[in-house]
Amino acid sequence: MSGRSDAIAGRRSEAATGAVKTGAADVAAGDPDTTGRAAVPRDRFWWLIAALVLAVVVLFGVSLLVGPAALGLGESLEALFTGRGDAAVLVMQEIRLPRAILGAMIGATLGLSGAVLQGYLRNPLAEPGLIGVSGSASLGAVLAIYTGLSAQFALALPLMALGGALVAVMAVQAMAGRGGSITLILAGIAVSAFASALTSLALNLSPNPFAALEIVFWMLGSLADRSMVHVQLAAPFMVAGWIMLGSLGRALDALSVGDDTAASMGVNVLRVRNLAVVGTAASVGAATAVAGAIGFVGLVVPHILRPLVGARPSRLLLASALGGAAMLLAADVAVRLVAPDKDLKLGVLTSLVGAPFFLWLIYRTRRNLV
Amino acid sequence: MTCLTLEDLSVSLGRTQVLSGLDLTVGAGELVGLIGPNGAGKSTLIRAMMGLIPARGRCLLGGDPVASLRPGERARRISYVAQEREIGWPVTVERIVALGRDVYRKAGRALSAHDRAMIESAIAHMDIAALRHRPATDLSGGERARVLIARALAQDTPLMLADEPTAGLDPAHQISLMSMLASLAADGRGVVASLHDLGLAARWCTRLVLLDRGRIVADGAPEAVLTPEVLARVYGVKAHLSHHDGGLIVQPLSLIRPASPDSHAAVAGARG
Numbered sequence: 001m002s003g004r005s006d007a008i009a010g011r012r013s014e015a016a017t018g019a020v021k022t023g024a025a026d027v028a029a030g031d032p033d034t035t036g037r038a039a040v041p042r043d044r045f046w047w048l049i050a051a052l053v054l055a056v057v058v059l060f061g062v063s064l065l066v067g068p069a070a071l072g073l074g075e076s077l078e079a080l081f082t083g084r085g086d087a088a089v090l091v092m093q094e095i096r097l098p099r100a101i102l103g104a105m106i107g108a109t110l111g112l113s114g115a116v117l118q119g120y121l122r123n124p125l126a127e128p129g130l131i132g133v134s135g136s137a138s139l140g141a142v143l144a145i146y147t148g149l150s151a152q153f154a155l156a157l158p159l160m161a162l163g164g165a166l167v168a169v170m171a172v173q174a175m176a177g178r179g180g181s182i183t184l185i186l187a188g189i190a191v192s193a194f195a196s197a198l199t200s201l202a203l204n205l206s207p208n209p210f211a212a213l214e215i216v217f218w219m220l221g222s223l224a225d226r227s228m229v230h231v232q233l234a235a236p237f238m239v240a241g242w243i244m245l246g247s248l249g250r251a252l253d254a255l256s257v258g259d260d261t262a263a264s265m266g267v268n269v270l271r272v273r274n275l276a277v278v279g280t281a282a283s284v285g286a287a288t289a290v291a292g293a294i295g296f297v298g299l300v301v302p303h304i305l306r307p308l309v310g311a312r313p314s315r316l317l318l319a320s321a322l323g324g325a326a327m328l329l330a331a332d333v334a335v336r337l338v339a340p341d342k343d344l345k346l347g348v349l350t351s352l353v354g355a356p357f358f359l360w361l362i363y364r365t366r367r368n369l370v
Numbered sequence: 371m372t373c374l375t376l377e378d379l380s381v382s383l384g385r386t387q388v389l390s391g392l393d394l395t396v397g398a399g400e401l402v403g404l405i406g407p408n409g410a411g412k413s414t415l416i417r418a419m420m421g422l423i424p425a426r427g428r429c430l431l432g433g434d435p436v437a438s439l440r441p442g443e444r445a446r447r448i449s450y451v452a453q454e455r456e457i458g459w460p461v462t463v464e465r466i467v468a469l470g471r472d473v474y475r476k477a478g479r480a481l482s483a484h485d486r487a488m489i490e491s492a493i494a495h496m497d498i499a500a501l502r503h504r505p506a507t508d509l510s511g512g513e514r515a516r517v518l519i520a521r522a523l524a525q526d527t528p529l530m531l532a533d534e535p536t537a538g539l540d541p542a543h544q545i546s547l548m549s550m551l552a553s554l555a556a557d558g559r560g561v562v563a564s565l566h567d568l569g570l571a572a573r574w575c576t577r578l579v580l581l582d583r584g585r586i587v588a589d590g591a592p593e594a595v596l597t598p599e600v601l602a603r604v605y606g607v608k609a610h611l612s613h614h615d616g617g618l619i620v621q622p623l624s625l626i627r628p629a630s631p632d633s634h635a636a637v638a639g640a641r642g
Contacts, residue, residue, distance in 0.1 A: 122458035250477055254469060256458035257518060263422055264450035265473050265525070266441040311459040311505070 045315055048308050052322035056104060059329035063100040066336050067091065098228045103332045104325040105231075106223075106291050109238050109283040111324020112317060114298030115305075116245045119252035119313035120276045121181045124306075127299035128284045131184065131277055132168045132191030137288035139195040139202075140164025142215050146202045157218075158233050158289035165285025168195065169277060176277075178270060180259065184277070221292035221347025223332050234286040241283025242321070244275045249314030256313060294347045296354025297324050297331075303361055371398045372432070373529040373560030374419060379427035381411075381418050388414045389584045391427070396562055398528070401555040403575030403592075404564040407605055410581040412564040413453055416531045419562070420450050431529070445473040449525035451532035455514040460505035463517050467492050467502075470524030492523035495550050497543070511538045519547065523554075530554060532563040536570055548574035568609070572596055572618040580604060592618045602626050 065076055069091045079088035080097065110128055117126040128134060140160040141150075149156035168191050175187035199219075206212040251272045254262035259269050287294070301323045302316055309315035328346075331353070335344040374396040381389040389411045396402050404412050418425040421436040421444065429436045431447055439447070449470070457466065470492065471485040481489070493499050496516040501509060506517055515538055522530060532551070536544045544567070551561045552574050565571040571578055571592065578595040580588040582604045588595040596618060601609045607622045 122456075250472055254472065256461065257466065257469065257521065258452055258454055258456035258458075260417065260420075260422055260452045260454075261450060261456075261518070261521075263441070264420055264445060264448065264452075265469065266443075266445035268441055306459070310465065311461045312465065313459065 045309060045319075048305075048319060049322065052319060052326060055326040056322055056329065059326055059333065060100050060104055062333050063103060063329050064092065064096050066333050067096055068336075068340060094227060095225070098226050098231050099223050099332065100329065101231050102223050102226050102234070102290060103329045105234065105238050106287040106294065107297060107325035107328025108321040109241065109287045109324070110294065110298035110328065111301040112242060112245050112321040113280040113284050114324070115302040115313070115316045115320035116248055116252065116276050117280060117298075118302050119316065120248070120255065120272060121185065122256065123181075124303060125299070127296075128280055129192065129293070129295070129298070131172050131188035131280060132195060133165045133172075133281045133284050134288050134293045135192040135195035135199070136164040136168030137161040137285045138164070138219055138293050139199050140167075141218060141289065141292070142199050142202050145211060145215050145218060146206060148211075155229065155233065158230065161289030162237065162285055164195070165281050165288065169281035169285075173274070173277060176273075180269075181273070184273060217345070218292055219347075220345035221294040221350075222335075222343075222345045223291055224343065224346075226290060230290040234290045237282045237286035241279040241281070241286070244279030245283065246317060246321075248272055248275055248279075249317050252313035252317075292345075292347055294328070295351045296358065297327055297350055300354050300358055300361070301327055303358070372396065373398055373400075374432075374562075375428070375430040376419070377428040377430070379415075379418060379425050379429055381414055381423060381425045383414065383423070387584060389418065389425070392586055394579060394586065394589070396529070396560045398558050398560050399555055399576075400560055401552050401574065401576045402560070402562045403571035403578045404562055404581065405566075405568065405571050405578055405595075406581035411584045412581055413533050415581065416450070416533050416562065416564060419531055420444075420448060442473065445525070445527075447527055448529045448531060449522040449527040451519050451522045451530070451535050453533040453537075455511060455518055455538075457506045457509075457514060457518075460507040462503050463498055463506050463509070464489070464493070464502040466506045466517050467498075467520045467524050470521040470526075473525055488524050488526050492520040495523055496520040497546065512540060512543060515539060516543065516547075523550075527559075529560045530562070532561070534564050534566065536563075536565060536567055544570060552576075568596060568601075568620040568622065572620045596620050 064080065065071075065073060069087070071079070071088055071091065075088050076092055080092040083089050083093070113128040114126070117128060117130060118124055138161070140163050141157050143164075144150040144157040144160040149160070171191050172184065172187045175190065176184045203212055203215055206215065251262065251267045254265045254267045255269070255272065263269050284298075302320045305319045305323050306316055309319050328350070331350050332346055335346050335349050338344060338349075372395050374394075376392050376394040379389060379392040379394075380387065392415065404415065406412055414423070417423050419429060419436070421429070421439070431439065431444070436444065467489050468481065468485070471481060471488060475481065475485065493502060496519055498513070498516050498520055501513060501517070506514065509517065515535065519532065519535055522532070530551075535551075536547055539547060548570050551563060555561050555576060563575075565575075575592060577590065578588070578592050579586055580595050580600065587604060588600055596609075596611065598609065598611065601607055601622070605622070606626050608624050608626050609620055609622045612619045
């Protein structure tokens with residue numbers, strides 16, 4: 001697998017260097033000429049992407065192979081692709097495959113939206129939850145559990161969570177108006193705070209301790225026991241969100257020198273904000289609807305990858321999406337390996353690992369954070 | 371040939387009328403210095419010329435209303451150097467300058483040989499070759515200013531608007547910047563630069579436009595605009611004026627009256 005991926009990277013980097021009419025020889029010789037130098041990051045970027053793709057593919061495979069049902073490698077793959085073997089087919093196609101797909105999609109969503117919001121706000125502390133979508137989607141889900149709707153109709157929970165995300169994005173957009181990034185942040189904080197207050201109220205008034213426990217457990221975030229229906233429900237919103245967010249690369253590059261200068265270079269700053277907000281709402285809303293709130297991935301992944309892409313916001317998007325997918329798949333494998341019988345929640349693990357890691361990252365880069 | 375024509379341009383920010391009824395033409399080959407006291411409306415005028423803020427009246431760019439141009443088309447006709455020297459991420463200096471070429475480049479395309487030549491020329495003009503691989507966020511204020519001006523140069527437009535480009539530069543780089551702007555104008559482009567340094571304005575600009583409280587109060591050759599009477603009336607300063615090597619020398623010396631008598635009186639009145 002690694003050989004094939006290397007080959008892909010090789011081809012891509014050849015194409016890349018060919019396009020700027022330079023060769024690896026210039027680089028090796030330490031030619032100070034720009035064309036030679038420019039080839040270095042370009043080359044390295046595609047190597048990074050190839051490595052991240054490889055990581056996602058490997059972790060996706062591992063995710064399929066790890067679980068409480070003791071299935072052999074051959075048995076698992078046969079069940080997955082041929083549909084032969086009763087119990088194994090059920091486990092692979094109905095339990096592990098949707099779990100792995102959701103892990104990759106949600107991780108990509110968090111990584112991509114984190115990179116876009118950090119780029120748009122020019123703030124390394126921005127994360128997908130900032131605009132209030134995660135909190136409001138959680139509130140929708142909590143209301144579904146609280147009212148008992150989710151017990152009667154399984155999809156009530158994700159649908160109400162999506163509704164919550166929709167309400168949040170409309171409120172944030174209405175409050176932020178035509179204003180700049182500060183009004184957006186403030187609107188997001190206000191919406192998050194209100195959603196959090198209502199969530200607490202639902203817990204406060206919960207009819208019985210079991211409902212309260214279910215709410216709390218759901219909010220911790222997990223990919224366990226999700227089905228293909230969840231994938232089908234979330235995928236359209238996520239893909240639509242990815243398209244909106246992915247289209248912003250060059251605009252985010254231009255925005256790194258300020259709103260007015262970006263506008264002078266033909267960037268419609270208001271349109272960028274709308275696409276960033278709506279794209280985040282669609283994709284992160286869908287992610288929260290099917291998996292609960294999963295913290296720190298959208299904050300940490302762009303941070304880790306930024307130095308590896310020369311800090312360019314446009315290049316961070318693809319890298320961060322892949323990095324997020326890899327990180328969430330790895331975390332979801334870890335919850336199954338660390339405590340197989342305890343149902344350790346994914347959101348707990350990502351925060352548990354993410355927060356200290358983030359502290360270390362701040363410690364290491366505080367010089368540049370100012 | 372005219373680059374830019376303003377007819378009866380007025381701008382209000384909130385309830386404050388910042389610019390009232392400006393008429394101005396900037397021709398190709400002109401380096402227009404936009405001067406005036408703090409709050410006179412220089413930055414607002416530049417932003418209105420770009421179409422960044424709504425304005426009444428007409429703002430024509432080579433015959434077309436600026437507001438009617440698509441943003442991408444406008445970006446190929448006007449470049450802009452903002453007063454704020456904001457650089458958000460530690461990308462390399464070279465990459466910041468290359469942003470100026472993005473207005474010509476289709477998404478996903480590599481830089482063409484011409485793009486590279488323009489970037490190299492901008493880097494050479496702003497004397498930042500030694501900084502090219504440094505993260506732009508690590509630079510001093512003056513170095514950042516030169517990088518951001520190089521970005522606008524790389525945009526290679528017939529008209530450049532620069533908002534206080536010389537602020538924070540050392541004397542050598544102030545002079546080299548002004549001479550570079552003058553050479554852009556000599557190449558047949560139009561350049562408008564807001565300036566606080568009257569000495570630089572007098573020395574390098576082909577024409578000065580003096581703004582005071584949102585109106586143009588003088589427009590013409592430096593010798594015609596920078597007279598003792600005008601400096602006294604608008605800035606409230608007494609200045610030494612002389613000629614050297616065929617150019618005007620202006621050195622403000624002392625205050626004739628408090629910098630802003632109206633506001634002082636208002637504050638005193640409010641306190642009393």
